[in-house]
Amino acid sequence: MSDPDSVAVVGGGIVGSAAAYHLAREGVGTTLFDRRDEGRATDAGAGIVAPATSSRTGSDPWFSFAVEAADHYPDLVAALEADGVADHGYASADLLSVAVDPDEVGAFETAKRRTERRAEEYGTPAPGTFEEIPIDRARELFPPLSGAERAMVYRDQARVDGRAFAAALREAGEEHGLAVERADVTGIETERVDADGATVSGVVVDGNDREFEAVVVAGGAWSGAFADALGVEIPVEPQRGQIVHLAVEADTEDWPIVSPFRHKYLVSWPNGRVAVGATREDDVGFAPRATLAGLHDVYGEALRVAEGLRDAEPVETRVGLRPVSRDGLPVLGRAPDVDGAYLATGHGPTGLTLGPYSGKVVADLVRGIEPETDRSAFDPTRFR
Structure with a gap:
């Protein structure tokens, strides 16, 4: 056709x-x-655009496509802005990968080696855009961070408000x-x-x-x-993801995305907002509702990774049904x-x-x- x-x-x-x-x-x-x-x-999604840091190692086709997809965003944003649409919710951001507890250090080292391999094989992330940093430096970038074992910073990543x-x-x-x-x-x-x-x-x-x-x-x-x-x-099939949005009394616009090693994340947005998520719940059907167990999981991870958020105010819960193929x-x-x-x-x-x-x-x-x-x-x- x-x-x-x-x-x-x-x-x-x-x-x-x-x-x-x-x-x-x-x-x-x-x-x-x-x-x-x-x-x-x-x-509902928090919108992390950072394929180079993804743990998805089993599919080279997925990774190659994801890199192309991330590279497509700036051109698309430029086209939207040329069409007169400036409020698109896309922005560049750094990403902070942290091993909070000792049992995450092994996964951290695996991720570091994977990043180095991807940089060598695919040219992404670009050399000079990622490095391991001291925890004190990581906390300067993300002040609420709990005590942690190791930290990597990835520059020139992005976040997007899907809605x-x-x-x-x-x-x-x-x-x-x-x-x-x-x-x-x-x-x-x-x-x-x-x-x-x-x-x-x-x-x-x-x-x-x-x-x-x-x-x-x-x-x-x-x-x-x-x-x-x-x-x-x-x-x-639908996979349910529960995400909470927190209000904090801080200038959060330049805070990095935070990615620990227990399938959760924290994404900061302007105006004192931090999104924390997300659960990955299969076999729940078309039930886009929050649950006590799901919220307990998300809040617990938020405090484990960022104890400085203990006084944050929960202001919104979002629940999305992700389309997961076989x-x-x-x-x-x-x-x-x-x-x-x-x-x-x-x-x-x-x-x-x-x-x-x-x-x-x-x-x-x-x-x-x-x-x-x-x-x-x-x-x-x-x-x-």
């Missing part, structure tokens, strides 16, 4: 908003259907003709073209048939609802047997890192442009 006249994008999170923005920017008639589900992962960034993409897209509707897409209409395949003819929106030449399914954890219509397995990798590409159907989901806990770039990749595919990036590990056909 080459530059279809009409495209429906299902899902207004960061992936769907990015796909819709890029399509509209290229002059493609695009409608974004945003049901605004409670618990959408984009709205703000997705809104910025939609706002800029509307400047290019994007139509945004708050509506529920309940089905995808197809027409059989031969014994082996079909083509998209439209979508069902709030019970009404709407004609479209192509559809992008970017429904996050809810994407599996379209598996039968497309004749393809979409093994994506193999932990994104589901990104053409539906195998339906011409004009595309999938962009399954990003799990790294949706805010990968999402905008994934949206661009799938927008290119819709327009008949084969992206230069290697996405073979993410192809939906791997589940056949």
Whole structure:
């Protein structure tokens, strides 16, 4: 398919908003259907954009794609600002990796060696942008830090407010003709073209048939609802993440992201706000609610890592349902047997890192442009 006249994008999170923005920017008639589900992962995530520090070592394709995704952000931000959208929620930030307790030192040393290997093999993080530092220096960068064993600082990383960034993409897209509707897409209409395949003819929106030449399914954890219509397995399940936001009486704008070694993080934002998260809860279904156990886990880790936050005021709890695929990798590409159907989901806990770039990749595919990036590990056909 080459530059279809009409495209429906299902899902207004960061992936769907990015796909819709890029399509509209290229002059493609695009409608974004945003049901605004409670618990959408984009709205809850803390937004660490730092693939070079990720512990995900089992997938070189994921890491390569994540590096490209992080590099895509500055260009996309520049484009948004050129479109007149300045409130996008993206900013550069340093990242502080800390081994707080002695039992984390082994993981710290493994991460340090991994960083050095990645710098040598991939050129990221760039030489000179990371180093081990004394704990006293780490506390100067992040004053609430507890006593700790080891610390590394990674410069030139980034943080993004997913809710703000997705809104910025939609706002800029509307400047290019994007139509945004708050509506529920309940089905995808197809027409059989031969014994082996079909083509998209439209979508069902709030019970009404709407004609479209192509559809992008970017429904996050809810994407599996379209598996039968497309004749393809979409093994994506919700993983619940609970995040708390704290108010502190300090100038937090330049505080670094803090990443310890027990699957939690602290992300500081301007105006005295620190986000702490997140739980990773599987087999919870579509239940975007906070729990006593989850909050206990998050608050306990906040005090373990940053005892200086003990007087912080809890001001908000966010709960997101991350779309986690069966193999932990994104589901990104053409539906195998339906011409004009595309999938962009399954990003799990790294949706805010990968999402905008994934949206661009799938927008290119819709327009008949084969992206230069290697996405073979993410192809939906791997589940056949």
